[in-house]
Amino acid sequence: MNTAVLEEVRSPMNKAIHVSLPDATTPTDPSANIVSVRGITKFYGSDVHALEDVNLDFPTGQMTTLLGPSGCGKTTLLKIIAGLLDSTSGEVMVKGKTVTSPGPERAFVFQDFALLPWATVTRNVAFGLELTGVPLKEREAKAKTYIEKVGLSGFEDKYPHELSGGMRQRVGLARALAVDADVLLMDEPFSAVDEQNRRKFQEDLLHLLSVEKKTVIFVTHSIEEAVYVSDQIVLLSPRPGRIHSIIRPELDRSSSPDDIRRDKVYLDTVEEIWGNIREYLD
Amino acid sequence: MDLAFILPPFSSVLGELTTLILRHDFHAAAWQTFQAFAIGMFFAITGGIALGFIMGTSKTANNILGMWVNIFASAPLSSVVPVLMLLFGLGQLTVVVIVILFSIWIIALDTYAGVHHTSNSLKEMGRSFGANQRQLLVKILFWAALPEILAGVRLGLIRAVKGIVIGQLLLSVVALGRMFRTFSDNFQFEEFWALTLILFVFALLFSTLIGRLESKVEYYAGTRD
Ligand SMILES: Nc1ncnc2c1ncn2[C@@H]1O[C@H](COP(=O)(O)OP(=O)(O)OP(=O)(O)O)[C@@H](O)[C@H]1O
Ligand SMILES: [Mg+2]
Numbered sequence: 001m002n003t004a005v006l007e008e009v010r011s012p013m014n015k016a017i018h019v020s021l022p023d024a025t026t027p028t029d030p031s032a033n034i035v036s037v038r039g040i041t042k043f044y045g046s047d048v049h050a051l052e053d054v055n056l057d058f059p060t061g062q063m064t065t066l067l068g069p070s071g072c073g074k075t076t077l078l079k080i081i082a083g084l085l086d087s088t089s090g091e092v093m094v095k096g097k098t099v100t101s102p103g104p105e106r107a108f109v110f111q112d113f114a115l116l117p118w119a120t121v122t123r124n125v126a127f128g129l130e131l132t133g134v135p136l137k138e139r140e141a142k143a144k145t146y147i148e149k150v151g152l153s154g155f156e157d158k159y160p161h162e163l164s165g166g167m168r169q170r171v172g173l174a175r176a177l178a179v180d181a182d183v184l185l186m187d188e189p190f191s192a193v194d195e196q197n198r199r200k201f202q203e204d205l206l207h208l209l210s211v212e213k214k215t216v217i218f219v220t221h222s223i224e225e226a227v228y229v230s231d232q233i234v235l236l237s238p239r240p241g242r243i244h245s246i247i248r249p250e251l252d253r254s255s256s257p258d259d260i261r262r263d264k265v266y267l268d269t270v271e272e273i274w275g276n277i278r279e280y281l282d
Numbered sequence: 283m284d285l286a287f288i289l290p291p292f293s294s295v296l297g298e299l300t301t302l303i304l305r306h307d308f309h310a311a312a313w314q315t316f317q318a319f320a321i322g323m324f325f326a327i328t329g330g331i332a333l334g335f336i337m338g339t340s341k342t343a344n345n346i347l348g349m350w351v352n353i354f355a356s357a358p359l360s361s362v363v364p365v366l367m368l369l370f371g372l373g374q375l376t377v378v379v380i381v382i383l384f385s386i387w388i389i390a391l392d393t394y395a396g397v398h399h400t401s402n403s404l405k406e407m408g409r410s411f412g413a414n415q416r417q418l419l420v421k422i423l424f425w426a427a428l429p430e431i432l433a434g435v436r437l438g439l440i441r442a443v444k445g446i447v448i449g450q451l452l453l454s455v456v457a458l459g460r461m462f463r464t465f466s467d468n469f470q471f472e473e474f475w476a477l478t479l480i481l482f483v484f485a486l487l488f489s490t491l492i493g494r495l496e497s498k499v500e501y502y503a504g505t506r507d
Contacts, residue, residue, distance in 0.1 A: 060428040082410055084409060102410045103412075104412065106408070106410070107411070108406070108410040108411075110403050110406070112401070112403050114401070114406070114407035116422070116425070118425050118499070120430075128411040131411050131412050131417055132411075159491075175411075179411065196424070250454075
């Protein structure tokens with residue numbers, strides 16, 4: 001570890017802070033951590049070892065980012081938490097209960113949006129509610145509120161192919177918000193969104209989440225994005241994916257987005273993470 | 283045999299066509315054929331789609347059924363038409379069976395392709411938002427596979443018409459053999475070709491109609507992986 005990092009760990013105010021890792025025996029505290037994973041190991045078939053003994057806590061109401069190079073198992077871990085994929089061993093706890101399948105407390109935002117191409121924006125946003133049998137009028141009203149919140153008013157009756165990538169992902173976000181889950185699972189939600197829209201979208205997302213009070217588990221391989229949006233960054237090492245370190249960038253989020261991006265803590269944290277990643281890329 | 287007898291001049295076919303269309307007994311006959319055709323297509327479409335879904339959603343089923351469906355879809359079925367006529371006679375039932383036999387396999391294969399190629403993330407999306415098996419099927423897989431299903435139905439329709447025409451050809455040849463001995467000049471080739479022509483026009487009409495539907499859903503076929 002370089003000296004800059006050590007210094008940061010020592011200094012008390014407004015710096016990135018390293019957090020000690022939980023292990024398989026650390027008790028989970030459902031009131032503080034809405035999601036906990038213990039001892040997650042994942043093999044695809046018999047020879048692809050994707051994850052090895054992952055132990056993590058996701059604090060309620062916070063944004064945790066899974067960061068790491070391509071193929072390190074970020075999506076795998078997220079899908080195991082979502083209940084879309086079975087782990088080889090270990091368990092996922094949501095609100096203190098072990099889960100093995102998808103549930104209403106968790107909503108997924110997909111990298112490729114996963115919108116129904118044959119359905120309008122309104123029906124797509126309301127789709128989660130449609131599946132759980134919410135009456136048409138009620139779910140359309142709810143969809144309308146969230147379409148507004150993600151900034152898509154006026155596009156209610158458009159089809160996905162009539163929208164830009166950024167707008168499609170806003171539909172995906174509105175769909176996840178509409179089911180009122182406590183935990184949002186987002187797999188590289190901005191990777192198919194162009195740079196300008198991406199920044200705007202990140203800002204909107206942060207604003208929206210501060211209002212909606214969600215816990216977010218966010219996958220990205222952009223260091224800048226991770227530092228900008230996260231309360232907690234989990235750095236994964238390459239195959240088999242293990243936790244390399246956990247970093248909490250203590251940014252002053254009350255300042256403007258541009259100021260945050262110029263903030264010394266922001267820049268230092270980005271550099272520090274880059275240094276860590278370079279270690280195992282060599 | 284005189285070729286001009288079997289292949290009458292086109293003008294006389296057209297002439298026969300108009301008189302045929304105006305005749306009452308033709309209306310009844312055409313209506314019966316059409317009914318049988320529609321019934322056959324109904325079973326072929328429902329059966330083919332069901333078969334395609336079973337193959338598309340279960341690996342085991344696909345391993346067992348896939349090979350047979352493929353064989354039947356590419357088999358020279360025309361050769362079994364005479365057997366069918368022997369088995370089921372020359373009435374509506376034969377038409378129904380021929381239509382099903384000629385079209386169900388291609389509908390099943392295309393449906394399978396559509397279900398099989400439905401993007402994984404769309405299925406995961408359904409599951410993550412709590413869809414049960416039935417919802418996954420009717421709210422996601424069916425619509426995702428619709429472009430392929432329609433293509434399959436259109437191809438099945440064309441094959442079915444082909445089956446019927448072959449059947450009629452064979453029928454007329456059989457009839458011809460008998461007629462040569464007894465009342466050879468009674469067999470009207472003009473009438474036969476006129477009927478065939480009408481069938482083709484019907485087929486063209488329907489396949490254009492389905493083609494229209496297909497282009498309506500095309501936009502989302504293009505947005506898939
Ligand atoms: N269905 C699968 N079958 C076999 N191997 C798989 C499967 N899915 C993922 N893998 C492998 O497991 C490892 C982790 O994959 P995963 O998709 O979780 O990585 P990731 O961190 O999300 O990568 P990226 O940043 O490229 O999205 C990779 O090496 C990948 O090749
Ligand atoms: Mg991934």
